[in-house]
Amino acid sequence: MWRENKNLSLNIKAASKYLEIEPEKLYDLLAKREITQNRVLYQDLFHFNTGVSQIESGSVLHQMDSGFELIRGFPKIRRAMILEPAIEKHFLHTDTVCVEEKMNGYNVRVIAIDDNPVALTRRGFVCPYSTEKIREMISGGFFRDHPDLVLHGEMVGPDNPYIPKDIYDVDSIAFFVFDIRHKGTGRPLPVDRRREVVRDYGFMQVPFFGEFKKEEAAPKIHRIIRELGEKSHEGVVIKDPQMIDSPIKYTSSQSNCADLEHAFEFYNDVGRDYLFSRVVREGFQAVEWNEGPQEIEKRSLRLGKSILLPMIDTIRKIGKGDRVSNDVQIRVNGLDTISELEDFFNRQGLEVLFSDPERTADGYIVKIKKLNKSTNDKTDAIWKGDLW
Amino acid sequence: MWRENKNLSLNIKAASKYLEIEPEKLYDLLAKREITQNRVLYQDLFHFNTGVSQIESGSVLHQMDSGFELIRGFPKIRRAMILEPAIEKHFLHTDTVCVEEKMNGYNVRVIAIDDNPVALTRRGFVCPYSTEKIREMISGGFFRDHPDLVLHGEMVGPDNPYIPKDIYDVDSIAFFVFDIRHKGTGRPLPVDRRREVVRDYGFMQVPFFGEFKKEEAAPKIHRIIRELGEKSHEGVVIKDPQMIDSPIKYTSSQSNCADLEHAFEFYNDVGRDYLFSRVVREGFQAVEWNEGPQEIEKRSLRLGKSILLPMIDTIRKIGKGDRVSNDVQIRVNGLDTISELEDFFNRQGLEVLFSDPERTADGYIVKIKKLNKSTNDKTDAIWKGDLW
Numbered sequence: 001m002w003r004e005n006k007n008l009s010l011n012i013k014a015a016s017k018y019l020e021i022e023p024e025k026l027y028d029l030l031a032k033r034e035i036t037q038n039r040v041l042y043q044d045l046f047h048f049n050t051g052v053s054q055i056e057s058g059s060v061l062h063q064m065d066s067g068f069e070l071i072r073g074f075p076k077i078r079r080a081m082i083l084e085p086a087i088e089k090h091f092l093h094t095d096t097v098c099v100e101e102k103m104n105g106y107n108v109r110v111i112a113i114d115d116n117p118v119a120l121t122r123r124g125f126v127c128p129y130s131t132e133k134i135r136e137m138i139s140g141g142f143f144r145d146h147p148d149l150v151l152h153g154e155m156v157g158p159d160n161p162y163i164p165k166d167i168y169d170v171d172s173i174a175f176f177v178f179d180i181r182h183k184g185t186g187r188p189l190p191v192d193r194r195r196e197v198v199r200d201y202g203f204m205q206v207p208f209f210g211e212f213k214k215e216e217a218a219p220k221i222h223r224i225i226r227e228l229g230e231k232s233h234e235g236v237v238i239k240d241p242q243m244i245d246s247p248i249k250y251t252s253s254q255s256n257c258a259d260l261e262h263a264f265e266f267y268n269d270v271g272r273d274y275l276f277s278r279v280v281r282e283g284f285q286a287v288e289w290n291e292g293p294q295e296i297e298k299r300s301l302r303l304g305k306s307i308l309l310p311m312i313d314t315i316r317k318i319g320k321g322d323r324v325s326n327d328v329q330i331r332v333n334g335l336d337t338i339s340e341l342e343d344f345f346n347r348q349g350l351e352v353l354f355s356d357p358e359r360t361a362d363g364y365i366v367k368i369k370k371l372n373k374s375t376n377d378k379t380d381a382i383w384k385g386d387l388w
Numbered sequence: 389m390w391r392e393n394k395n396l397s398l399n400i401k402a403a404s405k406y407l408e409i410e411p412e413k414l415y416d417l418l419a420k421r422e423i424t425q426n427r428v429l430y431q432d433l434f435h436f437n438t439g440v441s442q443i444e445s446g447s448v449l450h451q452m453d454s455g456f457e458l459i460r461g462f463p464k465i466r467r468a469m470i471l472e473p474a475i476e477k478h479f480l481h482t483d484t485v486c487v488e489e490k491m492n493g494y495n496v497r498v499i500a501i502d503d504n505p506v507a508l509t510r511r512g513f514v515c516p517y518s519t520e521k522i523r524e525m526i527s528g529g530f531f532r533d534h535p536d537l538v539l540h541g542e543m544v545g546p547d548n549p550y551i552p553k554d555i556y557d558v559d560s561i562a563f564f565v566f567d568i569r570h571k572g573t574g575r576p577l578p579v580d581r582r583r584e585v586v587r588d589y590g591f592m593q594v595p596f597f598g599e600f601k602k603e604e605a606a607p608k609i610h611r612i613i614r615e616l617g618e619k620s621h622e623g624v625v626i627k628d629p630q631m632i633d634s635p636i637k638y639t640s641s642q643s644n645c646a647d648l649e650h651a652f653e654f655y656n657d658v659g660r661d662y663l664f665s666r667v668v669r670e671g672f673q674a675v676e677w678n679e680g681p682q683e684i685e686k687r688s689l690r691l692g693k694s695i696l697l698p699m700i701d702t703i704r705k706i707g708k709g710d711r712v713s714n715d716v717q718i719r720v721n722g723l724d725t726i727s728e729l730e731d732f733f734n735r736q737g738l739e740v741l742f743s744d745p746e747r748t749a750d751g752y753i754v755k756i757k758k759l760n761k762s763t764n765d766k767t768d769a770i771w772k773g774d775l776w
Contacts, residue, residue, distance in 0.1 A: 302692070311668070
């Protein structure tokens with residue numbers, strides 16, 4: 001029965017032993033596509049699409065001639081709603097906390113395969129574009145010195161197929177390390193050790209705002225968040241210096257509303273939870289910051305506009321016969337990466353249109369339209385008389 | 389095996405024949421509690437908690453010595469998002485449409501059992517309070533003349549355990565008929581025939597705004613909706629005079645925002661879809677009414693405030709150690725109805741606190757606190773440092 005699956009090249013018996021998952025269970029996970037094989041660039045990677053026993057979703061099993069290695073998924077970072085009690089309750093193993101910026105881009109993990117850096121997305125896929133970019137920024141030397149480590153970081157900047165942002169001092173796209181973890185266990189380096197290693201290798205890393213006594217941290221972080229908010233930056237991650245307690249996050253209202261504004265251009269593609277959770281954050285922050293009637297009125301208007309304005313624009317556009325799309329661009333050295341990325345998107349079932357590559361001094365720019373079928377179709381149907 | 393279910397008094401063989409559902413299937417529906425027996429006041433009613441073949445959810449099977457009758461659930465009324473094309477596309481069998489008010493209360497269906505009117509909720513339960521009230525308003529005579537008919541109507545007014553509203557000219561609570569349908573088939577009376585019957589028996593019925601040519605209806609309804617909105621009334625239902633095409637609804641922004649305002653006092657008990665659908669309606673109506681920047685700003689502020697203000701109040705209250713509850717009141721003649729209603733709520737798993745009855749000239753007032761456990765517990769936990 002196992003033979004039927006022709007593309008399957010995972011050595012189930014050996015993988016089962018390495019992962020400590022029964023062979024039948026492992027076969028079942030493959031059959032249900034809860035574990036799937038990577039198809040673009042590297043075939044010897046297998047992603048966990050759901051969490052399995054101790055292994056979180058997004059983890060990647062790498063099958064090598066010499067055996068296996070497991071790249072653990074990004075650990076979930078939970079959110080503080082009211083900072084002061086959250087810090088007090090959550091951090092049990094430390095008297096101080098480190099505060100770093102939570103940058104707004106997309107997460108990648110970087111490992112090396114045959115000495116070449118490879119970028120894995122949050123879900124565990126090899127992204128060809130991120131991999132090309134990472135290879136310009138991260139030398140293989142780091143991984144020769146530390147074959148056991150995985151770099152976790154944020155890809156930010158305007159030439160970005162996922163979350164393009166102009167708000168950072170980044171011309172095209174850059175990789176900012178925020179975590180380094182061991183393969184297999186996922187055990188993190190302590191904050192100062194990680195920042196030292198990153199500095200030594202000359203990589204970029206997320207801004208560090210300081211290490212504060214726990215009982216003094218909340219007002220300090222509030223001040224940081226207000227400043228970040230004014231620049232439309234997202235927020236902070238608060239960390240145990242030793243990384244024993246897990247990190248928690250806390251974000252600005254401006255970034256929250258900017259998320260909504262972007263999402264509601266494609267209102268019918270937005271998850272219901274996406275809206276609800278962002279709305280609730282606004283309520284808690286207004287209370288936490290002890291806002292008066294005028295500030296609450298300003299916040300209400302900001303929230304209302306961030307939802308309605310993009311939706312109104314979209315409905316009007318589609319009423320005139322246009323279509324809405326999420327427009328992004330990438331900047332690449334060679335034509336190969338373009339077709340690999342197109343392949344990568346198509347395999348995920350995304351509807352994307354790639355422009356002809358425009359030549360630049362050292363490569364190409366490609367504009368990409370991501371079509372949001374649900375919003376376009378639903379809105380068009382309502383203009384034609386469909387009921388909700 | 390069927391004998392194990394001691395309380396089950398449905399004659400499965402006979403019911404199976406009447407409903408044209410196989411006995412095994414019917415038994416299975418009972419076992420899975422997709423059909424359940426009524427427990428308060430009448431035991432010979434069986435509610436359909438999900439739709440089964442042609443029978444919609446909320447339908448009620450009445451088992452009598454003489455056989456069965458089926459009271460069909462409320463038909464779903466779909467919503468027009470952009471009125472003009474919706475009317476044109478939806479109404480195929482008529483040149484005109486009737487417009488009636490959609491009042492904001494709770495739906496009940498009224499039948500008679502042993503000549504006594506009985507009120508069934510939307511889900512098909514016998515509500516003891518609604519039944520007492522209905523018996524003050526609806527005489528058994530109607531059902532003696534028309535044993536085959538079911539009255540569909542809205543219970544509105546302030547003395548209301550579900551949706552109390554002060555916006556109508558109703559002192560305590562009143563029943564407004566909006567539909568009359570045949571048992572078994574659910575076939576409705578035509579609009580004018582239904583209004584005539586209701587008038588003849590002296591019952592109250594929902595306001596009638598007129599019968600309009602289809603192509604002239606949209607602007608007329610827009611004007612009606614603006615006026616209703618100013619009074620915080622909910623909206624309209626648009627009907628084929630012959631009731632061959634199903635009715636559709638269209639509502640005001642003010643009522644939409646009032647719903648949100650009420651719901652967000654208990655933000656964590658609100659369904660995610662509840663928020664999303666109401667937000668989307670605001671976007672469509674702004675476009676449909678061709679609003680300019682100032683009107684859109686006003687609408688955004690109204691939307692933002694209707695979500696944030698009640699949530700902020702709730703978070704503050706709970707932070708001070710209070711608890712939030714949905715406070716309603718009922719007005720009854722006798723003490724029996726009070727304990728029956730308490731029993732009715734408890735059986736549904738609602739957490740309710742009933743005050744001691746206060747004597748009035750002709751009965752009692754009871755205040756009821758409906759506790760919203762999820763909102764209270766979640767908010768309190770966050771104040772104590774829980775993460776989201």
